[in-house]
Amino acid sequence: MKNYYKDLKLTKSEIEDNKHREVVGGLWEEIGKLQFDFLVSKGLKPEYSLLDVGCGALRGGIPFINYLNKGNYYGIDINQYLIEAGKRELEKAGLLDKQPNFLVNEGFQFDLFSRKFDFAIAQSVFTHLPLNVIHRCLVNIEKSLKKGGKFFVTFFESDDKFNLEGISQCRDVITFLDRDPYHYHYSVFPYLIEGLPLKIEYIGDWKHPRNQKMLCFSK
Numbered sequence: 001m002k003n004y005y006k007d008l009k010l011t012k013s014e015i016e017d018n019k020h021r022e023v024v025g026g027l028w029e030e031i032g033k034l035q036f037d038f039l040v041s042k043g044l045k046p047e048y049s050l051l052d053v054g055c056g057a058l059r060g061g062i063p064f065i066n067y068l069n070k071g072n073y074y075g076i077d078i079n080q081y082l083i084e085a086g087k088r089e090l091e092k093a094g095l096l097d098k099q100p101n102f103l104v105n106e107g108f109q110f111d112l113f114s115r116k117f118d119f120a121i122a123q124s125v126f127t128h129l130p131l132n133v134i135h136r137c138l139v140n141i142e143k144s145l146k147k148g149g150k151f152f153v154t155f156f157e158s159d160d161k162f163n164l165e166g167i168s169q170c171r172d173v174i175t176f177l178d179r180d181p182y183h184y185h186y187s188v189f190p191y192l193i194e195g196l197p198l199k200i201e202y203i204g205d206w207k208h209p210r211n212q213k214m215l216c217f218s219k
């Protein structure tokens, strides 16, 4: 299955022109603040370690890094150019001294960070992934969460498991059962974690402008 983000390349001048902000979906300030405010409302503290799965160019990363204590932010992404763009954003925001950690990685190998996390988030990531890839992510996150740790995930929802048609989620996004951007029936997520020491909570609406819903997996 082709992953758009895996093959994406950005030149230095495209990064200078902020093309990366559009590539991750635009609404840079709004969706950055939305995910930051949401995690703080769920109890994120400066002393927590945070794993940003599919961190991209740090739309959420910048407010998170600003808030967290030095060294507590960990970003992982499949695309090296988006992480490069994120480092440029970090420099512009004057946050290099916060010493965030980054990894370019395709297989959700969170153990390469050699630590466990209090909180993790995947914002607009499962919306681009087929179910078997999501399964890999969930199996691996369980190994990298502290006991009591939480993994917040957004997804596009389908209310009808047997609907094969596209769903209009908002003015400019149609989602699909079997191609990017994907929608899922909620029931697939409890199925994927069956047998793992994880619990799932359906949070649902969290005021995402494109109607992405929120889930929480906790250990």
Ligand SMILES: C[S@@+](CC[C@H](N)C(=O)[O-])C[C@H]1O[C@@H](n2cnc3c(N)ncnc32)[C@H](O)[C@@H]1O
Pocket (backbone or CB within 6 Å): 003, 005, 006, 023, 024, 025, 031, 053, 054, 055, 056, 057, 058, 059, 060, 076, 077, 078, 079, 082, 105, 106, 107, 108, 122, 123, 124, 125, 128, 129, 133
């Ligand atoms: C729509 S962007 C969202 C980025 C970021 N979470 C944000 O809110 O701006 C989706 C991100 O998921 C990343 N991604 C896609 N597949 C991935 C994978 N298998 N492992 C890690 N990151 C992945 C993409 O490279 C991209 O940065």
